[in-house]
Amino acid sequence: MVVASVCTDFAIMSGPEITHHNEEFFLSARILSGNAIRDQIYAELAGEIASLAAAGIKPGLAAVLVGDNPASKVYVNSKIAACGKLGLASFHITPPATITTEELLGIIKDLNARDDVDGILVQLPLPPQIDAKKVLEAVDPAKDVDGFHPMNVGHLVAGRPALVACTPAGVMEILRRSNIPIEGANAVVLGRSDIVGKPQALLLLHAHACVTIAHSKTKDLKDVVRRADIVVAAIGRPAMVTPDFIRPGATVIDVGINRINDAKQAESLFANFPERLAEFQKKGTAIVGDVHPDVVSVAGAFTPVPGGVGPLTIAMLMSNTVKAARMRRGARAPAAAASRS
Numbered sequence: 568m569v570v571a572s573v574c575t576d577f578a579i580m581s582g583p584e585i586t587h588h589n590e591e592f593f594l595s596a597r598i599l600s601g602n603a604i605r606d607q608i609y610a611e612l613a614g615e616i617a618s619l620a621a622a623g624i625k626p627g628l629a630a631v632l633v634g635d636n637p638a639s640k641v642y643v644n645s646k647i648a649a650c651g652k653l654g655l656a657s658f659h660i661t662p663p664a665t666i667t668t669e670e671l672l673g674i675i676k677d678l679n680a681r682d683d684v685d686g687i688l689v690q691l692p693l694p695p696q697i698d699a700k701k702v703l704e705a706v707d708p709a710k711d712v713d714g715f716h717p718m719n720v721g722h723l724v725a726g727r728p729a730l731v732a733c734t735p736a737g738v739m740e741i742l743r744r745s746n747i748p749i750e751g752a753n754a755v756v757l758g759r760s761d762i763v764g765k766p767q768a769l770l771l772l773h774a775h776a777c778v779t780i781a782h783s784k785t786k787d788l789k790d791v792v793r794r795a796d797i798v799v800a801a802i803g804r805p806a807m808v809t810p811d812f813i814r815p816g817a818t819v820i821d822v823g824i825n826r827i828n829d830a831k832q833a834e835s836l837f838a839n840f841p842e843r844l845a846e847f848q849k850k851g852t853a854i855v856g857d858v859h860p861d862v863v864s865v866a867g868a869f870t871p872v873p874g875g876v877g878p879l880t881i882a883m884l885m886s887n888t889v890k891a892a893r894m895r896r897g898a899r900a901p902a903a904a905a906s907r908s
């Protein structure tokens with residue numbers, strides 16, 4: 568018997584991305600579609616941007632892309648495209664890979680001073696000669712739409728309104744808008760990076776989850792993760808979180824974005840997903856998360872990769888840019904319509 572209880576009657580759930588043909592394989596998880604939630608957020612932002620426009624304000628985002636890292640180019644282009652789609656101003660600054668820390672600090676100083684720039688993002692990674700911490704700390708905290716500045720991190724720790732790191736804020740949007748109970752839930756955040764794991768744990772804590780942060784030194788990792796009602800995986804290890812990590816019915820949020828090129832690995836990961844395997848065979852490459860695709864047979868709810876957390880990262884960057892424009896302009900700016908992170 569095949570059980571395919573992927574819900575299709577609610578806007579933010581979707582089924583069609585995941586197909587199965589193995590008669591032994593069970594699809595039990597509700598699929599949480601990041602694309603649908605992103606579209607909801609964009610619809611809300613369109614209204615806020617229109618109110619700002621009526622007050623003569625056009626929020627602007629400056630994206631600084633150092634050098635020509637192809638993956639970074641793709642990310643920055645998607646962010647610029649999202650600005651265009653929403654009617655935000657965008658400024659694409661592309662210094663060469665040979666730039667010095669001092670020169671980059673000069674660019675940040677100019678952007679800090681510009682009134683038409685509400686948000687500044689410095690695309691990571693930066694070349695090795697650059698003191699990345701110094702550069703990120705030079706961004707005006709009021710324009711720090713990535714939420715990486717120590718002042719914004721401090722505000723997050725203290726539970727005060729701030730510009731919050733986009734990916735963890737996006738995860739909270741997925742959980743809230745999918746009506747996943749957070750208060751009192753056991754949440755395990757796998758990974759403790761400054762940009763995902765740590766802010767994620769704080770956001771869940773502020774939402775009254777009982778939070779455990781696990782990392783590469785955690786003992787009995789499987790047992791720790793198996794206690795979770797909510798698992799957020801952000802480790803950068805393709806498909807490491809296998810079904811035996813997951814308590815049946817748990818909500819699993821997969822932050823990981825990993826490119827695989829190995830045919831044997833693809834055959835093993837996509838054994839229950841022939842269409843994904845066929846796509847890999849056509850392209851010779853695929854993107855997978857930190858969670859094994861088979862977890863869909865154990866979890867209660869599950870974010871796919873691609874199409875889960877990824878779209879929310881850009882949506883929250885747009886949301887932060889609008890928020891920064893409002894915060895910077897104070898009383899002149901109309902209030903937000905929605906209660907996003």
Ligand code: NDP
Nearest residue numbers: 734758759760763782783801802803822823824876877880
């Ligand atoms: P980092 O490499 O900065 O951090 C990885 C974390 O995972 C570390 O805390 C590390 O532990 C932990 N870890 C690594 N291996 C293991 C293991 N075997 N067991 C337990 N813990 C482990 O990664 P990021 O936080 O920057 O990114 C994580 C993933 O999320 C990546 O796949 C990245 O591509 C993706 N990502 C996706 C985004 C999106 O928009 N969807 C945005 C940002 C990131 P320790 O600290 O002990 O070394």
